[in-house]
Amino acid sequence: MDKSHLIWKEVDRKKVFDCRVFSVWESYCKSPVPKQNKDDPLTFSVIEARDWAIVVPVINTTEGKKFLMVWQWRHGAKDLSLEFPGGVFEPGENAEEAAARELYEETGYKPEKIKKIGEFSPNPAIMSNKVHFFLAENLTDSGKQDLDEDEFVEITLVNAEDVIQGMGKPPFIHALMGTALALYHQNG
Numbered sequence: 001m002d003k004s005h006l007i008w009k010e011v012d013r014k015k016v017f018d019c020r021v022f023s024v025w026e027s028y029c030k031s032p033v034p035k036q037n038k039d040d041p042l043t044f045s046v047i048e049a050r051d052w053a054i055v056v057p058v059i060n061t062t063e064g065k066k067f068l069m070v071w072q073w074r075h076g077a078k079d080l081s082l083e084f085p086g087g088v089f090e091p092g093e094n095a096e097e098a099a100a101r102e103l104y105e106e107t108g109y110k111p112e113k114i115k116k117i118g119e120f121s122p123n124p125a126i127m128s129n130k131v132h133f134f135l136a137e138n139l140t141d142s143g144k145q146d147l148d149e150d151e152f153v154e155i156t157l158v159n160a161e162d163v164i165q166g167m168g169k170p171p172f173i174h175a176l177m178g179t180a181l182a183l184y185h186q187n188g
Helices: 095-107 160-166 175-187
Strands: 009-018 023-030 042-048 052-061 064-074 079-083 086-088 109-120 131-141 153-159
Touching (some): 052 109, 064 095, 095 109, 131 175, 153 160
Parallel strands (some): 052 131
Antiparallel strands (some): 009 023, 052 064, 064 079, 109 131
């Protein structure tokens, strides 16, 4: 099915903001269908950031399945969030390497088995990056975290059913955790 009539053409771009985490660009694009003989480009804002990984670590216990999660302060929400571990790729790193590294850094756990379960554009209207989701099983605890200097997290085991029932309500406030949970159900 041909959808070429929906594709905008970028004719120029300009960086308008840059910080440690992302850059904001103005993207000047021509409409796929010029209106009223006007072919002037329109301006769209695009956030460029590195790809990141989110890991759903599963631990089987005598009480049932549990997720290894992290408590973390989120500055945008000004609230604590209970999340699956994750973070941005380092330059040159592939998705699986990033996922395993982030799991280890945030929790101290190493997976014997790690499997990609999906990939999404977090907000394709304004963001250019992707988030890669992984399932991690057969975990070994090293007993130590390796956090970044601006990273403060506390690890906890949470009953899988509590996460399923609580998703979308505090402290499960991060929208991408819902996506991770849906992919876990599809692949777990």
